[in-house]
Amino acid sequence: MAHEAAIQALRALLGDRLATAQSHRDLHARNETWFAQALPDAVAYPETTEEVSRILAICHEARCPVTPFAAGSSLEGQHLAIHGGISLDMTRMTRVLAVNAEDLNCTVQPGLTREALNTELRATGLFFPIDPGANASIGGMAATRASGTMAVRYGTMRDVVLALEAVMADGTVIRTGSQARKSSTGYDLTHLLLGSEGTLGVITEVTLKLFGQPEAISAATCRFESVEDAVNCVILTIQSGLPMARIELVDEMMVRGFNLSSDAGLPEKPHLFLEFHGTAAGVADQSRAFAEIAEDFGATGLALAERPEDRSKLWALRHGAHYATGALAPGKRTMSTDVCVPISKLAEAVTAAQARSRALGLTCSIVGHVGDGNFHCGLRIDPDDAGELETAKGFVNALNDLALSLGGTVSGEHGIGIGKQAYMAREHGAALGYMRAIKQAYDPRGILNPGKLLPPEDA
Amino acid sequence: MAHEAAIQALRALLGDRLATAQSHRDLHARNETWFAQALPDAVAYPETTEEVSRILAICHEARCPVTPFAAGSSLEGQHLAIHGGISLDMTRMTRVLAVNAEDLNCTVQPGLTREALNTELRATGLFFPIDPGANASIGGMAATRASGTMAVRYGTMRDVVLALEAVMADGTVIRTGSQARKSSTGYDLTHLLLGSEGTLGVITEVTLKLFGQPEAISAATCRFESVEDAVNCVILTIQSGLPMARIELVDEMMVRGFNLSSDAGLPEKPHLFLEFHGTAAGVADQSRAFAEIAEDFGATGLALAERPEDRSKLWALRHGAHYATGALAPGKRTMSTDVCVPISKLAEAVTAAQARSRALGLTCSIVGHVGDGNFHCGLRIDPDDAGELETAKGFVNALNDLALSLGGTVSGEHGIGIGKQAYMAREHGAALGYMRAIKQAYDPRGILNPGKLLPPEDA
Numbered sequence: 001m002a003h004e005a006a007i008q009a010l011r012a013l014l015g016d017r018l019a020t021a022q023s024h025r026d027l028h029a030r031n032e033t034w035f036a037q038a039l040p041d042a043v044a045y046p047e048t049t050e051e052v053s054r055i056l057a058i059c060h061e062a063r064c065p066v067t068p069f070a071a072g073s074s075l076e077g078q079h080l081a082i083h084g085g086i087s088l089d090m091t092r093m094t095r096v097l098a099v100n101a102e103d104l105n106c107t108v109q110p111g112l113t114r115e116a117l118n119t120e121l122r123a124t125g126l127f128f129p130i131d132p133g134a135n136a137s138i139g140g141m142a143a144t145r146a147s148g149t150m151a152v153r154y155g156t157m158r159d160v161v162l163a164l165e166a167v168m169a170d171g172t173v174i175r176t177g178s179q180a181r182k183s184s185t186g187y188d189l190t191h192l193l194l195g196s197e198g199t200l201g202v203i204t205e206v207t208l209k210l211f212g213q214p215e216a217i218s219a220a221t222c223r224f225e226s227v228e229d230a231v232n233c234v235i236l237t238i239q240s241g242l243p244m245a246r247i248e249l250v251d252e253m254m255v256r257g258f259n260l261s262s263d264a265g266l267p268e269k270p271h272l273f274l275e276f277h278g279t280a281a282g283v284a285d286q287s288r289a290f291a292e293i294a295e296d297f298g299a300t301g302l303a304l305a306e307r308p309e310d311r312s313k314l315w316a317l318r319h320g321a322h323y324a325t326g327a328l329a330p331g332k333r334t335m336s337t338d339v340c341v342p343i344s345k346l347a348e349a350v351t352a353a354q355a356r357s358r359a360l361g362l363t364c365s366i367v368g369h370v371g372d373g374n375f376h377c378g379l380r381i382d383p384d385d386a387g388e389l390e391t392a393k394g395f396v397n398a399l400n401d402l403a404l405s406l407g408g409t410v411s412g413e414h415g416i417g418i419g420k421q422a423y424m425a426r427e428h429g430a431a432l433g434y435m436r437a438i439k440q441a442y443d444p445r446g447i448l449n450p451g452k453l454l455p456p457e458d459a
Numbered sequence: 460m461a462h463e464a465a466i467q468a469l470r471a472l473l474g475d476r477l478a479t480a481q482s483h484r485d486l487h488a489r490n491e492t493w494f495a496q497a498l499p500d501a502v503a504y505p506e507t508t509e510e511v512s513r514i515l516a517i518c519h520e521a522r523c524p525v526t527p528f529a530a531g532s533s534l535e536g537q538h539l540a541i542h543g544g545i546s547l548d549m550t551r552m553t554r555v556l557a558v559n560a561e562d563l564n565c566t567v568q569p570g571l572t573r574e575a576l577n578t579e580l581r582a583t584g585l586f587f588p589i590d591p592g593a594n595a596s597i598g599g600m601a602a603t604r605a606s607g608t609m610a611v612r613y614g615t616m617r618d619v620v621l622a623l624e625a626v627m628a629d630g631t632v633i634r635t636g637s638q639a640r641k642s643s644t645g646y647d648l649t650h651l652l653l654g655s656e657g658t659l660g661v662i663t664e665v666t667l668k669l670f671g672q673p674e675a676i677s678a679a680t681c682r683f684e685s686v687e688d689a690v691n692c693v694i695l696t697i698q699s700g701l702p703m704a705r706i707e708l709v710d711e712m713m714v715r716g717f718n719l720s721s722d723a724g725l726p727e728k729p730h731l732f733l734e735f736h737g738t739a740a741g742v743a744d745q746s747r748a749f750a751e752i753a754e755d756f757g758a759t760g761l762a763l764a765e766r767p768e769d770r771s772k773l774w775a776l777r778h779g780a781h782y783a784t785g786a787l788a789p790g791k792r793t794m795s796t797d798v799c800v801p802i803s804k805l806a807e808a809v810t811a812a813q814a815r816s817r818a819l820g821l822t823c824s825i826v827g828h829v830g831d832g833n834f835h836c837g838l839r840i841d842p843d844d845a846g847e848l849e850t851a852k853g854f855v856n857a858l859n860d861l862a863l864s865l866g867g868t869v870s871g872e873h874g875i876g877i878g879k880q881a882y883m884a885r886e887h888g889a890a891l892g893y894m895r896a897i898k899q900a901y902d903p904r905g906i907l908n909p910g911k912l913l914p915p916e917d918a
Contacts, residue, residue, distance in 0.1 A: 104802075156641050179800075180868045180871065182606055184874040185882070186875060188653065340640065342638040373639055373640055374640075374641065408637055411643045412641050416645060430634075431634060433631075435648065440900070
């Protein structure tokens, strides 16, 4: 068995919370997208920071890879143990350690999911707004700098994480940040760890900003004759300063997926899914102001969803986009793109993506957190069909190049993982060397999620 | 002359933009607080990124210290060349390189001041909200992670910087971030450089988020019987979710300073200085809601300032706090503290600071960006009076310890520089070693602003 010494030491530490059975390994080898399964040699289930620290000390000593895992919902293969070693399953660390309602923050363990956190918070009048669709873990969301539908109003994980506890490669436990809302004391290690995908340290506690539940919430949908009209409506809405809580693009192919998977009964045209937060009067003002803008772009069928159950239905549909894309071509896998461009370039980027996918004959849905300039194409492919795989990769490549040429980025929220390393040098140029220098300084033995985020040196 | 080889090479590069005359060196040796003057060996005045790159390459080769300088307004000695070498004066790099109004951003050179930027932006309907009082340079504000009066609404430099260009120790030019509003591609070098005080690289371009000028603005003042009442009013205002644009505490001693320095004619009681931004109706709603809360804490004399000239007068007074503190004890110097605590702990921290300064017989004004939990004590001291200096240092020390014990930080916005290094280990513990590792990796010869931010290894 590979890494036998490490596994024996870990078993001595964890007992039956160190699993080598095939069933445990299989469960940690899966992913939601098109990547090949990747089996860890063993799965460790720590329950405390102290245990995570000891696990890392053992693996550091034995040079055994450690790949953090929680919900397994990452979309660029971040949680896959592609070099074997230990899958570090954080799903037993799910406690809410503190809710400081008067300071509008909370501290949680990394395995807690965002939905479980919001259930815990319900009675406080506060909520946690970051919402990537999947019921992801807070630790995973921190590690990939996740965002989602409400980022346009409340920000991303970059904006709402106040402090972290993390275990570094050799087992050293550090704390970054504080409960203070701001600080100017030294290098910002909180933001360095956010988005580092487990390659610099393992996040063991997260302190999050919380927000007051809005007095009034109203959701809505409307449809347009073209994606271009829908996106231009979004651009003007954002530029006019309307404080949208959600403004999501769903193209006609995505609507077809909703109709197939959920019998949604929507006209197969580009839609916007919207939400307004504020006082009752404020929400009414916002939705009136939006309706005026939308009318100028030919929007029809503007329908409000004000009852909680209607809103939930609407957002459940939107959050099911990844699965609904599956209904467009059953039996295949989904390759998801994730570019983000300056908002003024969004119509150009979305229409180019739609036209190119059609020209290439790809089955492609488009959804987008368009208020941020961020959108995803969901391509249904058979990874064993070399031609189709190449066509899809070529599409992603061209879209990434377009995003960079428009002043954007190759990932708004999914991260790099194993899927996007080829674009790191293109996006970051000489800065990539300064990223490598940090990895080398923090994890000289390369045990932390090896093979992720940074491309191979000779690539 | 020290560093003669470097200075000769720099003169060959820059001609008379490399100055060794005493007058130039003196101008760069000054500071606004109590630190001793520190003379650079020479002052370099680059005009382009390319020149900054060549300057650093020369200084790297010659192991000559380089200390970035612009407005000279930093409050912890960040701009002082305490190990000699080159003062890198960025005040000739003041261009606005791009205003992308439709994307709500701009890119500027680092020597541009925040006031000059807002003058440039006036016709666009956009503005840049970060406002530390002093007319600081954008580069310096980025390097110290500055904030100021509007951070409670618009965030700090941490929140509004989208992208940077920086020159690293050996002259390598890197770009971090993009015009996209969010990104998950690799380690967040933008946030690593923000707040690094010129110790990791020299910032040569900054891309900033901009905001639409509010439709309506209303400022106000009111007074309270005690600092505790004023702060408790702030706490409830923030907790109730009122979107304050500014909410500033000015204690009775600070008011006395305003009266002495500006003949302000204000009752010498604790005041709040406020500003509301929004639609006309929204601003009226906000100020009504605030008035109701304030009344519960015994506020009196609530006076609105709605005309631009009245608002300007009000904020000019507030921004003159550092100088007005001087009027409380002419002929001395000001030592400024800068703690930030969770908002629920703010009354405890402010009242403790006020009581302690009185017990110690210190001349002390208190002003605060209290919506963030951040406040400053301005102590007037004679640095040559060893007893008074020790008393003041002891006060700062105790206040920092209190802030840390309350879950806060020893600097909300002024940074570490030379003044706060002693607290780095206390605030960051084992994380400090991970900060040192980055410095070592990025600047192995220690030429970038040596002696700043990180305490000596043996301290």
